[in-house]
Amino acid sequence: MPTIEAAFRLRVAFPLFVCSFVGIALACNDSPVRPHVVLISVDTLRADHVGAWGYERATTPTLDTLASRSVRFSNAISHASWTLPSHMSVMTSLRPSVHGVSTQRSLAPEAITLAETLKGVGYRTAAFVSWVYVGKSFGFGQGFDSFRTLIRPGRVEMGAGGGAHSARQIVDVVVDWLDHDPVDPLFLFVHLFDPHSDYDPPREYSEMFDPDYAGSLDGRFDTLTKFNRYLDAPAQDLPRRDLEHIEALYDAEIRYVDDQLARLLQALDEQLGLDNCLIVFTSDHGEEFMDHGSMEGHGWSLYEEVLHVPLLVKLPNAEWAGSVVTNPVGLIDIAPTILNWIGVDPPAAFEGTSLAGLIEGRDETHTPQYVLSENDRWNIKRRSIRGSRYKLIITEDTGVNTAGVPVRAGIELFDLREDAGEQHNLYEPEDPRSQALVSLLEKMSASPASPSNNPEVEISPEQTELLRSLGYVE
Numbered sequence: 001m002p003t004i005e006a007a008f009r010l011r012v013a014f015p016l017f018v019c020s021f022v023g024i025a026l027a028c029n030d031s032p033v034r035p036h037v038v039l040i041s042v043d044t045l046r047a048d049h050v051g052a053w054g055y056e057r058a059t060t061p062t063l064d065t066l067a068s069r070s071v072r073f074s075n076a077i078s079h080a081s082w083t084l085p086s087h088m089s090v091m092t093s094l095r096p097s098v099h100g101v102s103t104q105r106s107l108a109p110e111a112i113t114l115a116e117t118l119k120g121v122g123y124r125t126a127a128f129v130s131w132v133y134v135g136k137s138f139g140f141g142q143g144f145d146s147f148r149t150l151i152r153p154g155r156v157e158m159g160a161g162g163g164a165h166s167a168r169q170i171v172d173v174v175v176d177w178l179d180h181d182p183v184d185p186l187f188l189f190v191h192l193f194d195p196h197s198d199y200d201p202p203r204e205y206s207e208m209f210d211p212d213y214a215g216s217l218d219g220r221f222d223t224l225t226k227f228n229r230y231l232d233a234p235a236q237d238l239p240r241r242d243l244e245h246i247e248a249l250y251d252a253e254i255r256y257v258d259d260q261l262a263r264l265l266q267a268l269d270e271q272l273g274l275d276n277c278l279i280v281f282t283s284d285h286g287e288e289f290m291d292h293g294s295m296e297g298h299g300w301s302l303y304e305e306v307l308h309v310p311l312l313v314k315l316p317n318a319e320w321a322g323s324v325v326t327n328p329v330g331l332i333d334i335a336p337t338i339l340n341w342i343g344v345d346p347p348a349a350f351e352g353t354s355l356a357g358l359i360e361g362r363d364e365t366h367t368p369q370y371v372l373s374e375n376d377r378w379n380i381k382r383r384s385i386r387g388s389r390y391k392l393i394i395t396e397d398t399g400v401n402t403a404g405v406p407v408r409a410g411i412e413l414f415d416l417r418e419d420a421g422e423q424h425n426l427y428e429p430e431d432p433r434s435q436a437l438v439s440l441l442e443k444m445s446a447s448p449a450s451p452s453n454n455p456e457v458e459i460s461p462e463q464t465e466l467l468r469s470l471g472y473v474e
């Protein structure tokens, strides 16, 4: 199996780098030599199941090696709890309530995307995605010269994400494309879906982390809904041994994707040279495994198991390799960081902040210190702010959710330093700290005028059926 250690060893220097990288556009402003930019998102990957984030199982040898060559952001936070708004926040550097994209509304044409901006400075832009909610129907194609959504037509049964192609198939397509379509410079977006439910890893991985399980529970979405308090109240208890098995299946999916990432990185090195690439690796959200008493996956809550995601920035020539930034950062910071690093001014509309200052140890340049996340789905409305120590979550009273389960209003305050699992709510209405954080959340979530005239989504009956099969639509 290819390893990226070998790939990294192959390249020792980028011969075109005669000027320092950060100042590249200034020092070489006649004809800037810009690196390839590669953005990789593995769906549904919670940070604490990645080795570089301290996980004890061997889920991510490839990512761990990549982390050693990257700047690792140990506290990266998603702005939404599910695929569509989270990925759109990455692409637009706008939080969900500002980009306005939902199951009903696609991206406003006047919104500016990372791909458009890179295309505007001479990049060839290409995307390979594996799920409807990262597809053209919602505006993700904006700015891409080439955009392929790799979903098996007409296939609605469970497995490999209920219709999404597996990571192996997608990497095959990307590798073939790289082989036949050399471009310079390139912005490549690759989205892999496998850790998303169903937890149904390929056969050779399925017993990797739990070979002794003798129970009967499988990792299908349909099987697990009865343990989700938002879909089936009161939810059933999930026996501990069965829970361990489900997590082992999830971990096996992660390991499978990680092995495919090794193939992708190998191909990138052969075709482009990893030292010539700025690679950003992240996920759109995590996954909940009874951390808060419910087998609810994602899309409902704003706890850390859902919002805390991996974020690696592998700079050209592996600059700042091995650095770790512990400040909380948001995924809307990715696009301005990429642009800043290649010497392009981020569009004024972007809400995120370049992380270049944090990478170079100038953390005073980074504001805000809290990351805002939003959940507005299935008639559950939540907002949270997450700082380096404290986190506040406000849930609105919406009566019942779309499954008819009551939703109670509430405010939760957690001290993540003392209570990383968010089990002890410290909120007190009269407590000055509680009051200050509520004020901060309200201030941070006061939206400027939305860019939106978000057009209505046009989605095929086939895709609607796919989404229904995974519980996304009724």
Ligand SMILES: [Zn+2]
Binding pocket: 043, 044, 082, 083, 084, 196, 284, 285
């Ligand atoms: Zn997702």
